[in-house]
Amino acid sequence: MANRRAVKGMASAFIAGGVVLGGATAAHANTGISVQYAQNDAVNNGKLDLSLAAPTAVSNVKVSLYSMTTQQTVATVTNFELTSGTTTNGVWEPKTRIQLPSLGSYRIDVSATDAGGDTLSTTGAGYFYYSVRTNLNDSTVDRTTVDYQHRSITMSGHLMGQWPSSGAVTPLEGLTVGVSSYFQYGEATTAADGSWSVTLPVTDQYQNTIQASFSYDQNHPFDSQSSSRLIPITIKKTATKLVMTPSVRTIPFQGTVNSTSATLLWDSPTGWAPLAGKNLGSNSFGNYVQETTDLNGNALFPATPSLWSDYTIQAGWVSDDLYLADAQASSTITVVQPAAFASFTPTRTDASTVSVAGDLAFSGLETPGTIPVDIQFSTSGKGGWTTVATVPNSSWDGTGYGFSATVPSTTAGYWRATFADGRQFQTAVSSVVYLPAS
Template sequence: MRRPLIAPLALIAGLATLASASPALADTPPVLPVISAVGADPNDAGYLDFHATSDSAIDPASVTAQLTFRVSGERPVTTVTGFTLVSGTPEDGTWRTTARMALGAHGDYDAVVDLADADGDHPAYLGRAVVRYVDLPVFSDTALDRTALDFEHQSVTATGSVSTFDPATGVTTSGWTGGTVYLEGTRGSGPWEVATTVQPDGTYQVTGPVHGYVYVYAVQQDSQTVNTELVQVSMTASPTRIVFDKPTDTAVYGSAYTVSGTAQYLSPTTNTWTPLPASDHDIEVGLQGPNGNHAYELTSGGRFSEKLDTVTGDTTWSALTGGYGYLAQSTADAHLHALSRSVLAWSDHTFTGAGAIRVKGSLTASAGPRPTGRVELQQSQNGSTGWTTVATVTPNAAGAFDAWHTLKHPTGYLRLHYSGSANATAAVTSKVHLTRSVTRITGFNASPEPVRKGGTLTVTGNLQRQNGSSWTSLSGQRVAIYFRVPGAKDGTRMATATTGNGGKFTVKLTAKQDGTWSATYAATSQYLNTTSAGDYVDVR
């Protein structure tokens, strides 16, 4: 009774076997085309390029491109067909439009590319790109007048021609529809550019203060740029130097002082040191000194200066220039040594009849430390020239001095003089005029010689005063007669005589013993004192 069930069971088993084997019989998933590198030819925007890969050959007839003009409002769409394989294989190659695209207007377009391969497969993602369908500037004959810049040649001039390539026609015409080209390079710490208008024939000339990688460029309709080849332009910094008018100098304590000098550069043209120009306001000299740190623009001839209102001690100025652009940096120092302001005073210049003068005074300073060194007593016959040092005196620790000096020729003018030192100024006092005349006794004689004891001795002589370079008789003056015994230090006044005409005086005395006779004239307010030579008389 159970046999009729066998066949259905076998059928069920077979169906189960077929069901378990069905996955191995399923279709393999297709390999879809991939589109990349969509865009206009960089050198000719009239053609559209793209790259495609697939597991089977791309069908050229299936390739279409939709280009939508990027404008506001209604956006015109142009369909482009007809593509040719230009490199690679149909399975992996680059395609280009067979003919130049005829787009309605110049500008940017959104391009979408679709295609199919031999299996009929389309890409999962369509090829997309922005196509720049604009005039292309074409540069030629580009040249620079120099590729090495220096301080005297800070600009580059670029010349050349630029033409316009139209992607719609493929025709190149002279001139640039954009109208302007730009010279760009580096200046300072950033880019720098200069614009110029292109001439109708397409030529241009543009000059700019640039260096580094220099090039000319033009701006297309879509604000993209096309550049010429980059040219390396070097720059050389010229050596500089600062020349102080007085690298080392002196000034008196309490005085004002101006430090000054010239900033120079070594000319790359003449190889000579040349003042930096005042016209370039970027060029400065920095000074660090008693007034702080300050920068000064140069005046004509590369000059600079700074005033110090009050000198209070030794001072140094440090100057700096250059170190930027076309100028190398240089530094220099100027040193100022402060001098004490010497004050020389002659407080007592008493003059004695014997020709001695008192040299009493002080050497001090009105500003700065007290000066040191000797003080000179100087004499001049006319008070203007011919000052001669006749004596010196050394001040004590407080600067005071007090001494007497006998003048060999007590006439003319006297003054005190301090010649100064490395740390103090010179100084001089006012003049002292010696108004009393020098006198002398000539022809003095005591006779007879020998003479008898108790006999009469006649003493005579002549009194004279100096009158310039000559001598004049002095009458009406009293002359004292002195006698000094042998061995005695001083003589004894024996008589007084008055000079007569010609300055002659005569005295008659009694001879008592051997000894020396002389005549002395005492100083007055007009005349200096004098003593004659002695005359020894033998008394028998």
């Protein structure tokens, strides 16, 4: 040690005199032993970790634990072993659990030497918290899925503590365990066996986890805080349905649906049952309309506005119960578009031929993609109409959708044209025209 200090002194003298020593002497200058950290071990609550850096191998480590309560050194620990790193930069840990007279906070005073003769003696290198490590490891719940009949969750378990002196795990009695689930919170006091139980209602869609915790207790400051695992919660909604029945499902152009009834039901344990006193809403009746269901789950909506094209009546119920699903329903109304013959003219061109021509008009919002016209003949004009020709498609001629055909005929009788296109357009029949034989 004296030789090292002498060399160091000589190096300083040479530098002061303007002479720079070679790298070897400067690089091996003694920097002493230092404490990198001194703290509780992360795994074992009865041990501490001491990180030391030294110029040469650390050969001796001693820790004195000083009580902040009694202002006295209560224990000296010397049985350290290197647990990670190297002897010049490593972490040291006692081989056995430290034995102290009581739980509490203890100042860590460190003494150490290395192989080169450096020494360290420092107070307050860190603090050792001699505490009970609590756990809620066995926390469990009676269910993870809540539904209409089961709207709460009971969480239970045991609050256990590991003692720093022995590592023994024992129940902790008379302490408070809190259980939280979103905005819901409850507490229980542990029994002699450490057991506890808390029941919380599930009342919010965001209440999707539940967790127990032991928080700081001023009466037991050296019982560490702990929490259980987060347990997921699933909210199962019961099915509902809305059945809509309009007074009519097919109306003429610019007609109205005079009323629409709706029935709200839920899938009860005994089958589909009405939901009374619920507000159904719809934008399908001019303005936004709300109607309230009666004891049978029924509500009646007013007439629709005049409808010019096919229309969908929609209504819905936004559930006011976390455990009942929303319900929606719709019903399509077919609006029959108007169709009429603007003109129809049959003409006998010779003794055996009749030429027909005319126009169809569609005064609504829509026109068929294909417009077939049947040419029909009857000897009496009062029945027995026979289709004698079909024009497959009428075309726009500037006035209407024109059609024409030439029909072989030598008989006197009555002529007309018809148009039929199913549900979407009205059936149209032209005027009846009589033509004599040649």
